[in-house]
Amino acid sequence: xxxxxxxxPEDAQxxxxxxLEKLNVPREDANEVGDCLLQADLRxxxxxxxxxxxxxxxxxxxxxxNPRPVPKVVRSSAAMALLDGDNGLGAVVGSKAMEKAIEQAxxxxxxxxxxxGTNHFGIAxxxxxxxxxxxxxxxxxxxxxxxxxxxxxxxxxxxTNPFSVGIPAGKKPPLIFDASTSVVARGKIxxxxxxxxxxxxxxxxxxxxxxxxxxxAALAGSVLPFGGPKGSAIxxxxxxxxxxxxxxxxxxxxxxxxxxxxxQNLGHVFVAMRTDIFSSTEDFGSRMDQILQxxxxxxxAPNTDEVLAPGDIERQNEAKNRQLGVPLWPTVVEQxxxxxxxxxxxxxxxxxx
Amino acid sequence: xxxxxxxxPEDAQxxxxxxLEKLNVPREDANEVGDCLLQADLRxxxxxxxxxxxxxxxxxxxxxxNPRPVPKVVRSSAAMALLDGDNGLGAVVGSKAMEKAIEQAxxxxxxxxxxxGTNHFGIAxxxxxxxxxxxxxxxxxxxxxxxxxxxxxxxxxxxTNPFSVGIPAGKKPPLIFDASTSVVARGKIxxxxxxxxxxxxxxxxxxxxxxxxxxxAALAGSVLPFGGPKGSAIxxxxxxxxxxxxxxxxxxxxxxxxxxxxxQNLGHVFVAMRTDIFSSTEDFGSRMDQILQxxxxxxxAPNTDEVLAPGDIERQNEAKNRQLGVPLWPTVVEQxxxxxxxxxxxxxxxxxx
Numbered sequence: 012x013x014x015x016x017x018x019x020p021e022d023a024q025x026x027x028x029x030x031l032e033k034l035n036v037p038r039e040d041a042n043e044v045g046d047c048l049l050q051a052d053l054r055x056x057x058x059x060x061x062x063x064x065x066x067x068x069x070x071x072x073x074x075x076x077n078p079r080p081v082p083k084v085v086r087s088s089a090a091m092a093l094l095d096g097d098n099g100l101g102a103v104v105g106s107k108a109m110e111k112a113i114e115q116a117x118x119x120x121x122x123x124x125x126x127x128g129t130n131h132f133g134i135a136x137x138x139x140x141x142x143x144x145x146x147x148x149x150x151x152x153x154x155x156x157x158x159x160x161x162x163x164x165x166x167x168x169x170x171t172n173p174f175s176v177g178i179p180a181g182k183k184p185p186l187i188f189d190a191s192t193s194v195v196a197r198g199k200i201x202x203x204x205x206x207x208x209x210x211x212x213x214x215x216x217x218x219x220x221x222x223x224x225x226x227x228a229a230l231a232g233s234v235l236p237f238g239g240p241k242g243s244a245i246x247x248x249x250x251x252x253x254x255x256x257x258x259x260x261x262x263x264x265x266x267x268x269x270x271x272x273x274x275q276n277l278g279h280v281f282v283a284m285r286t287d288i289f290s291s292t293e294d295f296g297s298r299m300d301q302i303l304q305x306x307x308x309x310x311x312a313p314n315t316d317e318v319l320a321p322g323d324i325e326r327q328n329e330a331k332n333r334q335l336g337v338p339l340w341p342t343v344v345e346q347x348x349x350x351x352x353x354x355x356x357x358x359x360x361x362x363x364x
Numbered sequence: 365x366x367x368x369x370x371x372x373p374e375d376a377q378x379x380x381x382x383x384l385e386k387l388n389v390p391r392e393d394a395n396e397v398g399d400c401l402l403q404a405d406l407r408x409x410x411x412x413x414x415x416x417x418x419x420x421x422x423x424x425x426x427x428x429x430n431p432r433p434v435p436k437v438v439r440s441s442a443a444m445a446l447l448d449g450d451n452g453l454g455a456v457v458g459s460k461a462m463e464k465a466i467e468q469a470x471x472x473x474x475x476x477x478x479x480x481g482t483n484h485f486g487i488a489x490x491x492x493x494x495x496x497x498x499x500x501x502x503x504x505x506x507x508x509x510x511x512x513x514x515x516x517x518x519x520x521x522x523x524t525n526p527f528s529v530g531i532p533a534g535k536k537p538p539l540i541f542d543a544s545t546s547v548v549a550r551g552k553i554x555x556x557x558x559x560x561x562x563x564x565x566x567x568x569x570x571x572x573x574x575x576x577x578x579x580x581a582a583l584a585g586s587v588l589p590f591g592g593p594k595g596s597a598i599x600x601x602x603x604x605x606x607x608x609x610x611x612x613x614x615x616x617x618x619x620x621x622x623x624x625x626x627x628q629n630l631g632h633v634f635v636a637m638r639t640d641i642f643s644s645t646e647d648f649g650s651r652m653d654q655i656l657q658x659x660x661x662x663x664x665a666p667n668t669d670e671v672l673a674p675g676d677i678e679r680q681n682e683a684k685n686r687q688l689g690v691p692l693w694p695t696v697v698e699q700x701x702x703x704x705x706x707x708x709x710x711x712x713x714x715x716x717x
Binding site for chain 1: 438439441442443444446472473474476478513514515516517518519521529531539541543547569572573574590591592593594595597598600601603604607608609610611614615616637639641642643648651652654655658659662663664665666668670671672673674
């Protein structure tokens with residue numbers, strides 16, 4: 012792989028919006044999806060950034076994603092709601108669901124919103140940050156198609172079911188935790204396979220269920236859950252909440268993103284919670300600052316500069332990339348140029364450095 | 365270590381109750397604590413069973429735990445409440461808090477209850493099973509004193525902060541997940557040290573922060589979070605919810621259970637949620653049965669009989685131990701006999717086999 016190229020965030024955003032508008036996505040919705048993809052690239056999570064735009068576009072073109080969804084609140088009470096996403100893009104549906112959770116939590120203190128009939132929603136941190144910007148604690152999770160063997164199994168059953176928690180502090184930056192329930196993103200194994208490299212033990216098993224460090228055998232097999240039986244159980248619980256509880260697809264009934272012939276019917280859940288439910292916002296903020304300060308003052312491990320809080324690296328990435336430009340690999344740029352050519356949208360020039 | 369001894373559950377329960385009553389704990393509360401300890405031993409989680417009775421007793425005797433607490437609801441709205449535990453035993457306070465959550469969830473669909481001013485609450489699964497018995501989804505978590513280095517650190521900062529999720533199914537047994545946020549219970553390292561055995565790599569670091577397989581060096585150092593940075597973040601988030609949010613102690617301000625000179629002021633959180641909030645109870649139950657059936661039908665890994673659902677092993681243990689008797693190690697029996705001798709309570713005879 013040659014060097015990263017960098018683009019002005021406005022240019023990259025405009026490209027995403029124009030592509031989606033050509034596919035009949037309303038401007039406002041296109042903007043939300045662009046924000047979500049861009050935030051992933053800016054935060055250094057390139058596996059969930061603009062690299063996903065071609066598959067989103069393809070799914071709309073094939074008619075398995077609805078470009079103009081009208082998400083409906085199917086059930087609702089003071090502290091909970093269920094949305095049917097009308098098969099819209101995940102970022103469009105997910106943002107509406109998180110807004111609903113925030114709105115309800117303002118009054119009820121907490122809100123739990125489930126979503127069915129939705130699609131790939133990008134990075135879960137995108138949604139919890141909406142709550143954090145309103146001074147609230149936010150959680151987001153999604154189920155995903157089977158790519159992971161359960162603990163004790165050898166075949167794909169669980170999704171890499173991501174989850175995120177965001178917690179505002181006082182003067183310090185917020186705690187933003189965002190993770191998949193797999194040991195490692197499958198994308199890293201794909202890259203190792205392309206480069207002919209071995210993968211570390213513990214990442215994956217081959218199709219017979221034996222541990223492997225061969226990236227190609229791993230791709231034919233399964234990625235493993237993080238933390239053994241614990242991560243496996245957490246992943247299953249996310250599928251229960253997002254899929255079983257909401258009425259979305261779950262387990263082996265979930266179609267992959269790459270199967271362009273069928274809808275996915277993914278499910279998400281979102282939680283918003285005020286930080287002043289048990290004391291004052293000021294008191295909570297100052298106590299958050301204290302625990303984060305204690306953590307950062309904790310003696311680092313050998314060969315480590317400092318103990319980081321969840322979200323520190325991504326925040327540093329974002330600050331850097333907003334200055335230098337959105338980083339994209341040349342292979343991704345090629346795919347985006349090709350996508351633009353099909354839809355008559357010109358991909359922007361790199362940012363002058 | 366010689367062989368396990370086994371006792372009739374009623375006899376073990378009666379012993380716990382008598383000990384606690386001698387220490388001025390009301391009968392009803394003593395029963396709740398006995399249930400909690402016994403359930404741990406029956407489910408095979410001996411580190412949280414009757415082995416804890418001596419330290420509970422000692423803390424009451426030293427005046428750092430209140431034997432007759434009057435837990436108070438400090439704040440309350442439709443879907444949330446904050447309890448002050450009045451420094452009571454964790455099982456007493458925690459049970460009242462979970463009951464409050466269940467009561468609120470009956471009306472609001474969901475309830476989030478925080479607790480401060482409480483103590484060690486035993487196994488978290490004890491509380492979620494109360495929700496599951498009412499046909500609800502339950503969650504429970506607690507913070508705990510610093511015994512674990514955070515990811516990237518070399519000194520103790522995080523508690524092993526346990527959490528549990530219980531989800532009822534239809535005809536199948538419920539999913540009961542219960543785990544600490546450490547790779548392994550510290551008790552297992554203590555046992556390895558006593559037996560002069562090595563511990564597997566990845567369990568712990570020595571006091572300089574270097575990986576170690578020496579159990580004695582590990583005890584002087586820190587146990588590690590499960591799943592690296594992910595488990596470390598989950599443990600921190602549990603401390604934020606249980607400690608920072610509720611007004612309990614958190615991080616380095618948490619005293620150990622073994623420090624008999626000071627109160628702990630632990631915090632817990634409990635969630636109860638109805639399963640019919642988004643569809644019917646029957647529909648949810650049948651969908652749960654489906655996902656559990658898919659999981660159990662998933663091809664097992666080499667040298668594995670079947671893929672287990674969270675809670676399967678503990679349920680099998682409980683069924684066996686209810687028949688054969690509560691299993692206790694001779695060293696634990698000795699401590700309990702000594703405790704009984706101090707308080708004039710006779711420890712029961714083993715169950716005739």
